[in-house]
Amino acid sequence: MKLLTILFLFCSSLVLAQSSEIRVAQFNLKKNIAIEGYDPVSYFDSKPAEGKSEYKITHKGVTYLFANSSNLEKFKANPDKYEPAYGGWCAYAMGETGEKVKIDPETYKIVNGKLNLFYNFWGTNTLKDWNKNETPLKAKADQNWKKFVQ
Numbered sequence: 001m002k003l004l005t006i007l008f009l010f011c012s013s014l015v016l017a018q019s020s021e022i023r024v025a026q027f028n029l030k031k032n033i034a035i036e037g038y039d040p041v042s043y044f045d046s047k048p049a050e051g052k053s054e055y056k057i058t059h060k061g062v063t064y065l066f067a068n069s070s071n072l073e074k075f076k077a078n079p080d081k082y083e084p085a086y087g088g089w090c091a092y093a094m095g096e097t098g099e100k101v102k103i104d105p106e107t108y109k110i111v112n113g114k115l116n117l118f119y120n121f122w123g124t125n126t127l128k129d130w131n132k133n134e135t136p137l138k139a140k141a142d143q144n145w146k147k148f149v150q
Helices: 002-026 069-077 091-096 126-132 136-148
Strands: 052-059 062-066 103-111 114-118
Touching: 002 136, 052 069, 062 069, 091 114, 091 126, 091 136, 103 126, 114 126, 126 136
Parallel strands: none
Antiparallel strands: 052 062, 103 114
16 A cells, blocks of 8 residues: 555656646746746736746746735635636637747736737737637637647
8 A cells, every 4th residue: 555655656746747847848938937927917907017036936847927925825826727828828829820929928818717818019919810719719729739738
């Protein structure tokens, strides 16, 4: 029985380590920070705010910054709620082509309680295209993202 418990714990730690490695490799990180340093909780409270280095946490290998200690604590209590969809890559591109495309951290939409980020540069705002066809794009983006993290 003791051997089985040790074996289970060892295997569980390998799965968690692999999961973190996959997440770090697949998430949209800039200088090892998610959402280009923006506070993920701020999107749900009012508007995007840049995080500060004194308020940070690493969750499953991915580091996030927060604007204040209150937002850091909210994230700690429920990180899955606040993490961006599709590893922080453009939701529209993930749905349309299955590609990882950079984002403008101030172009976003909360969809089914999840933060979705979008490309918005050079006169192209993919949030507008997403809004025209959200349901099928979201379904396809969900399917495409699984290819990166499984």
